[in-house]
Amino acid sequence: MLLDLPEDALRSVALHLEAPDVLSLLSTHKDFQEPIGRSATFWGQLLARDFDLAAGSIAENTSPRQEYLTKAYVDHLPAARWYPIRRRPVSVSAREGHLACVLPGPDNEQRVVITGGYSDDDEVYMMRVPSKSKTNNTVQTWSWESLMPGNSRPSFTYGASLNALDATTMKDGCHVARAIRFGGFQAGGYSNEVNQVWLMTARSEKVDDKNSPNPLPRSTSVSWDLIQTTNPQCGAPRAYHTATLIAGRYLVILGGMMWRESILSEAILDTQTWTWITDPITSFGNDKPSGRHGHSVILDSRRNRLLLFGGGSGTDLLRSGKDNSEVWELKMNDDWETNLKLPWTWSKIHNDTCTQSEIDEDENENGEEADGNSDTTMQTTRSSPPLPPAEALCIGRCHHGIKVTPNTAVFLFGSGRPSTNGVIGYDLRNDCFLRPRISGPLPVPRFSGVAVYLESEGYLMTHGGYSSQQSDCIDDLSILDLAPFVKRDFTVLPVDTGRRPHREITNDDAQNGRINRGYGGNMFEQHQFLTQIVSLTRGGLVTPAELEELLASRGIVSNNGVVVLGEGGDYDNDDDDDDDEYYVEE
Numbered sequence: 001m002l003l004d005l006p007e008d009a010l011r012s013v014a015l016h017l018e019a020p021d022v023l024s025l026l027s028t029h030k031d032f033q034e035p036i037g038r039s040a041t042f043w044g045q046l047l048a049r050d051f052d053l054a055a056g057s058i059a060e061n062t063s064p065r066q067e068y069l070t071k072a073y074v075d076h077l078p079a080a081r082w083y084p085i086r087r088r089p090v091s092v093s094a095r096e097g098h099l100a101c102v103l104p105g106p107d108n109e110q111r112v113v114i115t116g117g118y119s120d121d122d123e124v125y126m127m128r129v130p131s132k133s134k135t136n137n138t139v140q141t142w143s144w145e146s147l148m149p150g151n152s153r154p155s156f157t158y159g160a161s162l163n164a165l166d167a168t169t170m171k172d173g174c175h176v177a178r179a180i181r182f183g184g185f186q187a188g189g190y191s192n193e194v195n196q197v198w199l200m201t202a203r204s205e206k207v208d209d210k211n212s213p214n215p216l217p218r219s220t221s222v223s224w225d226l227i228q229t230t231n232p233q234c235g236a237p238r239a240y241h242t243a244t245l246i247a248g249r250y251l252v253i254l255g256g257m258m259w260r261e262s263i264l265s266e267a268i269l270d271t272q273t274w275t276w277i278t279d280p281i282t283s284f285g286n287d288k289p290s291g292r293h294g295h296s297v298i299l300d301s302r303r304n305r306l307l308l309f310g311g312g313s314g315t316d317l318l319r320s321g322k323d324n325s326e327v328w329e330l331k332m333n334d335d336w337e338t339n340l341k342l343p344w345t346w347s348k349i350h351n352d353t354c355t356q357s358e359i360d361e362d363e364n365e366n367g368e369e370a371d372g373n374s375d376t377t378m379q380t381t382r383s384s385p386p387l388p389p390a391e392a393l394c395i396g397r398c399h400h401g402i403k404v405t406p407n408t409a410v411f412l413f414g415s416g417r418p419s420t421n422g423v424i425g426y427d428l429r430n431d432c433f434l435r436p437r438i439s440g441p442l443p444v445p446r447f448s449g450v451a452v453y454l455e456s457e458g459y460l461m462t463h464g465g466y467s468s469q470q471s472d473c474i475d476d477l478s479i480l481d482l483a484p485f486v487k488r489d490f491t492v493l494p495v496d497t498g499r500r501p502h503r504e505i506t507n508d509d510a511q512n513g514r515i516n517r518g519y520g521g522n523m524f525e526q527h528q529f530l531t532q533i534v535s536l537t538r539g540g541l542v543t544p545a546e547l548e549e550l551l552a553s554r555g556i557v558s559n560n561g562v563v564v565l566g567e568g569g570d571y572d573n574d575d576d577d578d579d580d581e582y583y584v585e586e
Helices: 007-014 019-028 030-037 040-051 064-076 356-366 389-395 507-513 523-538 544-553
Strands: 079-085 099-104 110-115 124-129 143-147 161-169 175-182 185-187 191-193 197-205 219-227 242-246 250-254 267-270 296-300 305-312 323-331 345-350 400-405 408-412 423-427 432-434 437-439 450-454 459-463 477-481 557-559 562-564 581-583
Touching: 019 040, 019 064, 040 064, 064 400, 064 408, 099 161, 099 175, 099 450, 110 197, 110 450, 124 197, 124 219, 143 219, 161 242, 175 250, 242 296, 242 305, 250 305, 296 400, 305 389, 323 389, 389 408, 389 423, 389 507, 400 450, 400 459, 408 459
Parallel strands: 079 437
Antiparallel strands: 079 477, 099 110, 110 124, 124 143, 161 175, 175 197, 185 191, 197 219, 242 250, 250 267, 296 305, 305 323, 323 345, 400 408, 408 423, 423 432, 450 459, 459 477, 557 562, 562 581
C-alpha cells in the first residue's frame, strides 16, 4: 500500500516518524531506498527537523544521510565504544580539578583547550580538530600544541570552571576566540576559594608568505586577563561548581564547595557588562537542592529549563559528605533567550539512589535484566530513577555531564567512594535514564577529570582525573564514540591497542564503598591508608609493634607481617592477586 504512494507523500510520512522508525521503514522494502533512502533532500529535511542543521551546512564530502545517522544514534544512544589514546604525542600531565572547553577555531575548526588544575603547569594545551574537507576525502588527523600565555598568567587554581564565549574574525583575518574562567581553590586542602573572573583569549594570526603555493598554518597565541566585575558580593567564592552559559551572554553559577561547607548559592554574571545580577535568582521559600559540589547542569533549551544532576556534600572530595543522585529542574521564563526574567522555580524530578533489594525486586517483577540492548537498532532500555548504586556513581561528585544533542545528555565517571568508569545517558524528552551498551576497553575509574564533546564528530573526549582505587591522578586520554553502529574507523589519533581494560564497577562495589566512611570499613580507603603506612614502615618511622596496634585500631588484620584486606577489595582491576596484600618486613 505504501509503495503505491507518490514520492512526496511517502517522504511526508517518513518525516513524521522518529529516527528508529525511519530506519525500520527503510529496511522493510528495497523499493523505499530509491525514492527516500538515497535522497539528499530527505536527509537534509530530517537534519533540520531534529538537529536544526540544514544539509547545506555540512561538509561536501559528508553525505546528509551519514550526518543524520551519526546524530540520530547519538540522540537515541543505544551504544558507545571506548578508544584509549596513546600517551604520546599527547603531553598533558596527570592532574585533577583542571579545565577544558571547545573553542570555535578558524576555518570551521574545533579546538579543544585543556589547562590548569592541581598542577604547576601554566601552559594551555590545544588540540586542533579540522573541519571535514570540502575539497578532498582524506582524513585529517588531530594535532596538539602547547601554548605559554604571553602576558600575565592566571593564578594557580583547581576546581574552577571554563566556558567558551564568542568568536570573531577581525578585518585582518585574525581569528579571536574567548573563554571565561570562574572560581576555584587557590591553596591545597580545599581552601582559599575565590570568585575571580579571568578571560582567556586565543588569537590565530594568518601567516603571510606570498611565495608559498599552499595556505600556511595559522600562528596561535593565548593570553589571560583578570576581569573586574560589578557587584562581586553577589558571586560567592567557590570551587567544583557549575557554570552554564545561556543566551550567549549570561553565566549561571550553581553550587560549589567552600572550605567550610558545600553551597547552592545561585548567581548570574552578565558577560557583556561584567556585572553580577542582584535580583533573586529563584523563588523564595521554594523547595531547592541542598548545598553540593561536583554536580552537573544541562541547559535544556527546548524545554526552557536547566537540569541539575547529582553531586556531593561535604568539604572535600574523599573524606566527608555523601553523594547525591537526585535530578532537579530549574524552570526559566519561556522567552529567556531574548529577555531574562527572574525569579525562576526549582522542582525535583527524580529522587535518590535505590537499594540492592529494590533492584532485585524490580528485576523479578519485569522478568529480565535491565541492561539488555539490541546490537542493530536504536532502541535503548530505559529506567526510571532512583538509580541502582553503580549507575548512581555516574552522577556522584565530580562526574561529567554533557548535553550531546538537543534531547540527550551523557554522564560518565564520577564519585570518590568508589570511583566509577560507568556511562549512562538521559533522555530530556521523557526525563528518563538510558543505558547504552558499552564496548571497547574500559578506562580506569576516576572523578574530577575533564571531558568535552566534539559535536561535528560525535566523539566525547576525556582526560585525567583522580582514581580513589589507585589513590593517584591519571594522565590518560580516551575517546568515547557515541555512534559506533555507523562503523566509522577512528584514525585521527593514535589508538593504544595494548591498553589493558579495567573491570566494570558493580552495585556491590558501590554499596561497599558507601558503608562506614572511616578507614576501618571502606575498602579503597584501607588501600590508601595502608599505602601510607607501608611507606612509613619501610622508612623506619613505624616499628612492627606500633604497626600492629595501629592496624588493629582500624579493624585491619595482620598475620606475620602480611596485611590481609579480605574479600571484595579488588579495586585495582588488574587481575594481579598480589596487589590485594601489603607486605611489611618485620
